[in-house]
Amino acid sequence: MAKQLIFISALLITLAIFAYTMRKYFLYFRFTKSLKLDRFSERVYETFNVAIAQTKIFRQPVMGLLHALVFWGFVVILIGSIEMVIDGIFRTERVFGIAGIVYDVVIATGDVFALIIAISILVFLFRRLFMHVKRFYGTEMKPVSKADANMALSFILLLMITLLGMNTFYFLDMHKAGHELVGIYPVSKFLAGFFDQLSQYQVHIFHEINWWGHILLIFAFANVLPYSKHFHVFMSVPNVFVSRIDPLGKIETMESIKKEVTLMLNPSASVSSDNQDEIPKFGVSDANDVSWVNYMNALSCTECGRCTAVCPANITGKLLSPRKIMMDVRARMKEKGPGMIKEGIGFSDEKSLLGNYISEEELWACTMCNACAQECPVNINQPAIILDMRRYLVLEKSSAPAGLNTVFTNIENNGAPWQFSPQDRLNWAEELYVNG
Ligand code: SF4
Ligand code: SF4
DSSP states (O other): OHHHHHHHHHHHHHHHHHHHHHHHHHHHHHTSBOOOOOOHHHHHHHIIIIIISOGGGGGSHHHHHHHHHHHHHHHHHHHHHHHHHHHHHHTOSSGGGGGTHHHHHHHHHHHHHHHHHHHHHHHHHHHHHHSOOGGGOSTTOOHHHHHHHHHHHHHHHHHHHHHHHHHHHHHHHHHHHTOOOOSOOHHHHHHHGGGTTSOHHHHHHHHHHHHHHHHHHHHHHHHHGGGSGGGHHHHHHHHHHHSOOSOTTOOOOOHHHHHHHHHHHOTTOOOOOSOTTSOOOOSOSSGGGSBHHHHHHHHHOOOOOHHHHHOHHHHTTOSOOHHHHHHHHHHHHHHHHHHHHHHOTTOOOSOOIIIIIBOHHHHHTOOOOOHHHHHOTTOOOHHHHHHHHHHHHHHTTOOOOHHHHHHHHHHHHHSSSSSSOGGGTTGGGGGGTOOO
């Protein structure tokens, strides 16, 4: 009974802290711009293809396979974690065992995956700590980012060690007590051979220690994740579902501009608007100007650096790093969000995403090639934010590099980006006798 009470208290504390954190994120989403989702069947396909089958991550075959195994392993092990919560609340023991052979398959798979995940995490840690993998470095990768990644990996390693420990000592406990074993444990049965000399009391105590260690680590991990880059564990699948499914490079029309142009051409035209009196703001200058999908993208960023590694601007020594753009959106919302919760969306701390976090030099370095979006394993659309910040600079601040200003003036005066009059457009063909 005491064990049950302690478990329920720990669970309630975990849920309360988790709900508090999630509420904060939910409120931040309310400060972002709305965006309608459509084409749901295509989104379901994209989610299975990119998030569940992990297809994009296989572009790097070895590390991609390890990442995919970790993801699939987590999905299987999650079933066992849910069982532990039910066991903890109702004082049952391996309650899903009633599923018989299905349970045996799931538990055996989870047992094998625990070992695979532990080995994969050791490989990841080794790469991060001892190998100079270029994409893990960059101006945006502060010591805290690296510590965050290493801490989360260590957490996962401990989770797998306690899971294997729990299974190993459960196997021994049942065996020594002469009770029927529920489930199949291929890896733990092998590990049990190393502890066979322990007494039944000792294996029972070790089982309890690992059971509690594992579940309390899950509870702690669930509350650490939202403050870590590993928040993508929760966010990546829904993020892929809401991600861009249009072809890369397709540029969204600005609705606010479309309305202005429609009214300019036809003042009596009826255009829908949420608030007719509101003066629209063109583009993005701060975190609350981005759409909710852009913000979800930022929360889902794993900081893996695959985008920056393929960015031609970054490779050729420019300031731009698409990973930094996503990290900056997330950091800026974290900074401004609490103020907006207290004082409303009009809150100002005299700072902004554009200027304090992202410079104009970074923005204009982008070639809009979309290589970053192509590479991102969770379908983040980095160029969309860059484009919207440029739109703000041009449309609200009339600030663009000199070369572009010439192009804009030419389009305005000549209807083309070149500095020649439209009447002179066919001069080149005058003496070629091609004008009929
Ligand atoms: S779209 Fe821009 S940020 Fe992305 S890879 Fe190309 S140049 Fe880099
Ligand atoms: S935007 Fe995508 S590719 Fe770039 S660091 Fe984040 S998760 Fe990785």
